[in-house]
Amino acid sequence: MQRIVILFLTGAAVTILSINCSKSSSKSGSNSTTAGNSDSILVNLGENIILPSYQQLATAVNSLDSSIGDFNSSPNATKLGNVQALFKTAYVAWQSASEYDYFGPASTNQPVLSALNVWPTNATLIDSNIRINSDNVNTFANTAAKGFPALDYLLFGAGGNTLTNYTSDAEAANRKSYLAAVSADIKTESNAVLTAWSASGSNYINTFITGSGNSVSSSLGLLINSMDQDFEILKNDRLGIPLGLIPVGVTSPVLPQEVEAYYSGISAQLALAQLKAVQGIFLGNSVKGNGLGLITYLVNAKAQYNGGLLSDSITAAFTLDVTDLQAVPDPLSQTIQSNPASAQAAFNESQKLVALLKTDMPSALGVLITYGDNDGD
Amino acid sequence: MATTMEISRPRPIAPLAVLRIAFGLIMLISTIRFIAKGWVREFYIVPKFYFPFYGFEWVHPLPATGMYLVFALMVLTTILITIGLFYRASIVTFFICFVYVELLDKSYYLNHYYFVTLITFLLMLVPAHRYFSLDVLRHPQSKITHVPAWMIRVFQAQLCLVYFCAGLSKLNYDWLLAAMPLKLWLPANDHMPLIGPLLKQTWVAYAFSWFGALFDLTIGFFLLYKPSRRIAYIFVILFHVLTGLLFKIGMFPYIMIAATVIFFADDIPQKEETQIPLRLTTRKKNWLYPILALYICLQLTLPFRYLLYPGKLFWTEEGYRFSWRVMLMEKAGTAFFYVKDARTGRRGEVINTQFLTPLQERMMQTQPDMILQFAHYLHDTYDAKGIKDPIVTVESYVTLNGSGSRLYIDSTVDLARQQENFLPKKWILPYQP
Numbered sequence: 118m119q120r121i122v123i124l125f126l127t128g129a130a131v132t133i134l135s136i137n138c139s140k141s142s143s144k145s146g147s148n149s150t151t152a153g154n155s156d157s158i159l160v161n162l163g164e165n166i167i168l169p170s171y172q173q174l175a176t177a178v179n180s181l182d183s184s185i186g187d188f189n190s191s192p193n194a195t196k197l198g199n200v201q202a203l204f205k206t207a208y209v210a211w212q213s214a215s216e217y218d219y220f221g222p223a224s225t226n227q228p229v230l231s232a233l234n235v236w237p238t239n240a241t242l243i244d245s246n247i248r249i250n251s252d253n254v255n256t257f258a259n260t261a262a263k264g265f266p267a268l269d270y271l272l273f274g275a276g277g278n279t280l281t282n283y284t285s286d287a288e289a290a291n292r293k294s295y296l297a298a299v300s301a302d303i304k305t306e307s308n309a310v311l312t313a314w315s316a317s318g319s320n321y322i323n324t325f326i327t328g329s330g331n332s333v334s335s336s337l338g339l340l341i342n343s344m345d346q347d348f349e350i351l352k353n354d355r356l357g358i359p360l361g362l363i364p365v366g367v368t369s370p371v372l373p374q375e376v377e378a379y380y381s382g383i384s385a386q387l388a389l390a391q392l393k394a395v396q397g398i399f400l401g402n403s404v405k406g407n408g409l410g411l412i413t414y415l416v417n418a419k420a421q422y423n424g425g426l427l428s429d430s431i432t433a434a435f436t437l438d439v440t441d442l443q444a445v446p447d448p449l450s451q452t453i454q455s456n457p458a459s460a461q462a463a464f465n466e467s468q469k470l471v472a473l474l475k476t477d478m479p480s481a482l483g484v485l486i487t488y489g490d491n492d493g494d
Numbered sequence: 495m496a497t498t499m500e501i502s503r504p505r506p507i508a509p510l511a512v513l514r515i516a517f518g519l520i521m522l523i524s525t526i527r528f529i530a531k532g533w534v535r536e537f538y539i540v541p542k543f544y545f546p547f548y549g550f551e552w553v554h555p556l557p558a559t560g561m562y563l564v565f566a567l568m569v570l571t572t573i574l575i576t577i578g579l580f581y582r583a584s585i586v587t588f589f590i591c592f593v594y595v596e597l598l599d600k601s602y603y604l605n606h607y608y609f610v611t612l613i614t615f616l617l618m619l620v621p622a623h624r625y626f627s628l629d630v631l632r633h634p635q636s637k638i639t640h641v642p643a644w645m646i647r648v649f650q651a652q653l654c655l656v657y658f659c660a661g662l663s664k665l666n667y668d669w670l671l672a673a674m675p676l677k678l679w680l681p682a683n684d685h686m687p688l689i690g691p692l693l694k695q696t697w698v699a700y701a702f703s704w705f706g707a708l709f710d711l712t713i714g715f716f717l718l719y720k721p722s723r724r725i726a727y728i729f730v731i732l733f734h735v736l737t738g739l740l741f742k743i744g745m746f747p748y749i750m751i752a753a754t755v756i757f758f759a760d761d762i763p764q765k766e767e768t769q770i771p772l773r774l775t776t777r778k779k780n781w782l783y784p785i786l787a788l789y790i791c792l793q794l795t796l797p798f799r800y801l802l803y804p805g806k807l808f809w810t811e812e813g814y815r816f817s818w819r820v821m822l823m824e825k826a827g828t829a830f831f832y833v834k835d836a837r838t839g840r841r842g843e844v845i846n847t848q849f850l851t852p853l854q855e856r857m858m859q860t861q862p863d864m865i866l867q868f869a870h871y872l873h874d875t876y877d878a879k880g881i882k883d884p885i886v887t888v889e890s891y892v893t894l895n896g897s898g899s900r901l902y903i904d905s906t907v908d909l910a911r912q913q914e915n916f917l918p919k920k921w922i923l924p925y926q927p
Contacts, residue, residue: 329685330682330683330685331682331683332742353845357843361842362842362843363842363843363844363845364842364843364844364845364848370840418678418681420896421896421897421898422898422899423897423898423900424898427898430898468830471828472828472891472899473899475826475828476826476827476828476859476891476892476893476899477826477893477898477899479826480678480824480825480826480893480896481678481893481896482678482682483678483679483681483682483824484682485742491604491741491742491743491744491821
């Protein structure tokens with residue numbers, strides 16, 4: 118009796134010890150193996166793709182914010198045009214950084230970065246906020262009255278009358294201060310995420326580069342999950358919902374008001390920017406152009422797809438989707454009514470990519486998409 | 495009869511007490527871990543829809559407080575089982591709670607949960623508390639030193655069956671000749687110290703596959719055979735610890751390491767000078783033996799019921815669960831569901847995540863019976879939203895062992911019209927190698 122208890126306890130102790138040893142050694146090991154092949158992919162993704170995306174976003178929203186300050190001090194048509202142009206640049210920059218919205222600083226900093234792009238925006242709420250001069254946009258109630266969609270409405274919502282809204286209109290002063298508040302919020306949140314990623318700030322970049330492995334909490338797992346989640350927004354929210362394909366047709370066939378950037382009419386341009394950003398992560402298109410991306414893992418693993426290479430199939434699917442989306446003219450809100458076929462083609466092609474990116478890629482890399490235990494041997 | 499003699503021959507009870515303590519402890523840790531990871535909430539409180547087992551659609555989760563109470567009750571009963579206090583009530587309560595939770599949603603089905611269910615069931619039938627327990631301390635006259643041999647043998651047989659079936663299921667082309675799915679899974683651990691770099695080598699994947707199959711097929715016999723028992727147990731520990739480090743398989747390695755101590759039945763010296771054997775009354779035998787016979791028959795046939803279904807088992811998964819098929823395939827899928835209004839002909843695509851958690855979605859996408867359940871749920875949901883009796887179809891892509899995804903379910907079939915039963919599902923497309 119005692120011997121068997123001792124044997125069992127020894128077994129348990131050995132088990133626990135070996136797990137602890139392996140945990141601690143793998144921790145110390147990961148710091149020293151940054152030269153390894155898989156880590157150089159993470160380095161390229163982190164330092165040459167993700168960080169520059171956030172830098173670009175921060176630069177763009179900072180310029181936008183100062184142009185709004187300039188515009189507010191003495192509104193005129195030239196300055197409005199300048200603000201509108203910088204808004205478009207910043208919105209495009211946001212699309213190229215949204216792929217990282219669901220892990221790391223973008224998801225842990227409060228409010229989360231994805232909160233900057235909740236559309237359709239609530240124009241009625243924005244108008245009433247302006248009327249009562251309520252500038253605190255960072256409340257739960259104002260989720261749909263802030264961020265880029267709010268700017269979209271504030272800068273383009275009145276069409277040719279936009280300038281007078283900020284000059285002769287009775288609520289011009291309130292509107293100017295609301296515009297400044299929305300912009301300041303975008304600026305604060307975008308810069309906070311950049312700081313958190315930067316080596317000079319909270320240095321999340323180091324966490325990312327050293328987070329090897331394929332578990333759901335590894336950098337690869339986090340990136341693929343976040344990117345896939347973001348890519349489904351392209352298919353579902355940017356295309357599917359306005360086209361009336363989602364949800365089921367209880368409403369009108371197409372829903373023009375549901376497009377992103379409804380007032381400025383740059384929806385297709387934004388969708389394309391997002392698609393190209395996802396493609397860039399896959400191909401490893403970085404500022405340094407060394408081409409180490411998710412594709413590298415697939416090539417290294419010689420992943421197969423129906424007789425060919427999975428890396429080739431996904432590359433081809435991206436090219437097709439980009440071509441299809443480029444053929445969708447802006448404004449999307451009109452295209453889906455006059456020529457829905459072009460947008461539907463892009464939707465279908467995106468759907469094929471979702472299957473490849475969500476099913477084949479993680480499966481070939483052994484990346485787990487969810488938490489929870491698996492069956493053991 | 496000789497066999498009757500052998501199964502009822504008095505054997506020392508100590509192994510049962512050891513098993514009770516080891517199993518109770520592991521289940522205590524397992525339950526606390528489950529709660530600490532927030533899975534009670536994530537698995538049984540947050541979801542809007544659950545995937546019950548066929549025939550158990552009437553089992554529903556309790557409100558949040560109730561679910562936590564069930565888990566609290568499991569913590570309490572595992573402590574009581576371990577120390578052997580109020581054993582009968584505890585083991586029965588634990589069994590009911592555990593089975594209840596398992597039946598709620600098949601998304602979370604794991605073979606080791608099924609194994610826990612079986613061991614708990616068997617522990618309900620044996621007097622594991624009548625030696626080395628607080629119950630004996632409270633009622634010294636309840637102490638016994640010997641039990642009929644079958645009470646030990648049935649656990650050993652169960653374990654042998656688990657390993658052997660797991661080994662049999664590895665004897666297939668993918669596992670042995672393609673080293674799949676280990677060839678996909680092992681390189682992901684290449685950052686591990688010492689063995690990390692090795693895991694990228696193809697021959698290592700083959701070595702792991704062949705050793706794994708050999709281990710599963712033979713370990714039961716090496717544990718049964720006294721001269722090899724100690725070495726075999728060391729192998730059990732090494733093997734399970736290694737797989738525990740390589741793969742995300744939770745409590746499984748520790749459950750097996752704990753349960754296999756039952757093989758040391760002959761090695762435990764008991765000090766008692768006088769034997770106090772358990773005497774089973776005829777009445778008890780009259781219900782115990784039929785239950786046992788039925789149990790053993792089920793255990794011997796369930797793993798092989800897949801033979802009754804056509805097609806590739808890994809693809810259709812008809813007869814896959816409850817058969818000790820573990821780690822055999824890397825399978826992933828994406829399913830786009832469509833709901834169509836028959837009157838207007840308008841069709842819309844469903845966003846699965848509006849109804850399912852990520853884990854539920856992932857499990858559903860590769861398992862036909864769950865795809866069917868979700869399709870029925872969508873039918874009812876959209877019917878209630880005003881689309882009378884909608885047509886539900888699915889366009890689903892599944893990749894099996896890195897083959898590349900291909901169409902899984904016949905995308906023209908109205909799943910709302912298909913019923914769940916034990917017959918082969920004709921709407922699963924045949925596997926195209």
